[in-house]
Structure formats: C-alpha cells, structure tokens
Amino acid sequence: MSSRRSRSSRQSGGSRITDDQINDLVAKLQQLLPEIRNRHSDKVSAAKVLQETCNYIRSLHREVDDLSERLSELLATTDNAQAAIIRSLLMQ
C-alpha cells in the first residue's frame, strides 16, 4: 500500500488519478458503444473498450464522409428552396 502511495507522488502536477476514476470513465465510454453496451463491465477489459471506441470513432468518421459524398451528388441535382423547407420541418 505504501509503495503505491510513493509511486503516485511521483506524478507531475500533483493530481492523483485513481483506478476507480479511470474505471468509471471507461464504464461510461462502454455505455456509448453499440456492440458491447450490454455486457457487464467486469467481463470487458478497459483496453478492449478503448479499442472498440477507436473502431467506433473511425466508423463514424467514415459515415460522415459517405454522407457528405451523397449530399454532394444530391446537391448537383436538387433545388435550393428545399433547404428552407427542411429547416422549418426539422426545427419542430
């Protein structure tokens, strides 16, 4: 126990980051991931959660790319007035 305390005193900036803090944050992330959301936290390692998070962010980036491409193609053929209509519809 005392050795753990001396190790954490080596950290710069004085802020001690506990395991519990990190576990809480990792559990919060796990809730956001679509694949492993339903599994209990003790069965999924923190490293696995981070890995799935990275994969999920990459897939979201790809989706944004894909949707931007589709929008670009659609804009070539669509009327301007629809933008005003859509805005008013989505505001409600």
Added chain:
Amino acid sequence: MNSSHLNPSSSLKSRFTTRFLRALTRINARKPISPSSPREIFQRYRRIKVAADKSMASSVRSRRTWSRATLWKLRSRSCLQLASLGRRRSVKTSTITSRQAIMKKTSHEIENKTTTEEDHQDRFVGQADKLRELVPGGEAMDLCNLLDETAHYIKCLTTQVQLMRKIVDFYSL
C-alpha cells in the same frame, strides 16, 4: 447539466441543423461551369464535410477541448492554404513533439502492478495513444480528460451522423 450530458439536447441539434443547412445553401449557391463533373463533386464533398464538422464544433462552442481544437484546426487550415508551405511543416513538428511528451505522461499516470497487469497497462496505454490521434486535441490531454472528451465527442458525432442522414433522406425524395 448532468442529464443533458447523457442525451444530446434539442438545442444542440437545432443549432447544428441551422448552421449546416445555411452552409449547404451557400455551397449550393456556387454556380460552377459543370456542377456534375467528378472534380466538382469531389470539391463539394470536401466543403460539405468541413461544413458538417465545423457546424457541430461551432454548436458545441468552446465548452469542450475537442470542439476548440476542431475550430482552431479548420481556421488555421484555411489560413495556411494562403501562406507558404514552410509554415505548414513547422506546425506539424510541434504537434509531434508535444505528443511524445504526453505519451510519457500517460504511462506515469497509471500505476504499475505485476508483469501480466503491466501487459494490460501497455495495451491500455497503446490504445489510449491511438484514441489521442482520433479525438481532436487529444494529443495535449491527460488520460482522464481524454476519456471524458471522447465520450462527449462520440455523442456529438452520432448526433451529427443522425442529422446528416435525415438531410440526405429529405434531399433524396
């Protein structure tokens, strides 16, 4: 404030939608010579993607490190496109050196245990480093902030994707 942390607020959705549709209208207002050429489509795709990311970051404003980093990156990119190539190189190097400093910081933040647990810590730190590359501004964050910012970033990204899909569906009618 805590409950809005879990669900993207409707005000965030409407702020994003307003900004994004406004940007789309501006992009659409350009009258190129051949609007359906592959080059035009590609350029428009780039502008739309930038507009989407910028709209979301602007809607979050400077409340989050990742949104500040995104806005800073987009603004400096448009400035650098006018400036010389030498300046762009120097911006890149400073990012790499600060990242190396933060890598060391991450491994000290996690307490080491036995060798098998050390392997797990190594994998954890390795994944955290990959996460740093994906989350805007992640290079300069400590581990706790990185995990917190990642959660918010993912929520906003899913909102962005959801709203962009709705817009695409409308335009496809």
